[in-house]
Amino acid sequence: MPPPHPDAPEPGTRLGPHYHQCFGCGDEVEGGLRLHAEVGKDSTILAEFTVTEAHQGAPGLAHGGLLAVAFDEALGNTVGQMLREPAVTGRLETDFLRPVPVGSTLHIVGKLDGVAGRKVYASADGRLNDPDGPLALRARALFVLVDFSHFTTHGTADPRDVHPDINP
């Protein structure tokens, strides 16, 4: 595993939204996941969100695509916070091991697995209702480190919109 950046936040640090209108973590998005995250031990990110009726795919059950959003967010946070560089998801694989009912809380632990040039490998587990609860999902991702111009060229980013800690 690559060492964390010297400025990576300490274990126990609560991480606010990186962007208030982010569907994964933002606090201004109706029906968004509002995923909360903090830094765990050994350079992990601990994230959690509670499945609401806005997140259903079948009656009473979370939509798989929304669960993948939670992992994209938690893994993106892991990469951004531990390496302190902007990155985007290039590839995301998700194994859905158990149904996730409305009202349950998913506890996700993300970690870095390796860095090769601009490619960053990360993975995460998601457990139901307790950090030691049954394993419900597993995900692996490849993130690609990008310059901040990625967000201004392709999007409408303003430096004031994104988390200042992980801006170049």
Ligand SMILES: CCCCCCCC(=O)SCCNC(=O)CCNC(=O)[C@H](O)C(C)(C)COP(=O)(O)OP(=O)(O)OC[C@H]1O[C@@H](n2cnc3c(N)ncnc32)[C@H](O)[C@@H]1OP(=O)(O)O
């Ligand atoms: C705190 C923040 C939380 C944020 C959480 C949310 C994160 C997101 O959802 S980001 C949004 C979704 N992702 C995107 O929109 C990305 C769209 N894709 C792109 O912009 C580009 O394809 C991008 C930047 C990934 C790569 O393009 P580019 O910069 O030209 O690099 P490129 O040379 O193609 O790839 C770099 C390396 O990654 C590899 N790579 C890129 N994509 C993939 C892929 N899908 N699978 C495998 N390898 C890949 C390439 O093979 C290359 O490898 P190598 O260095 O060994 O040759």
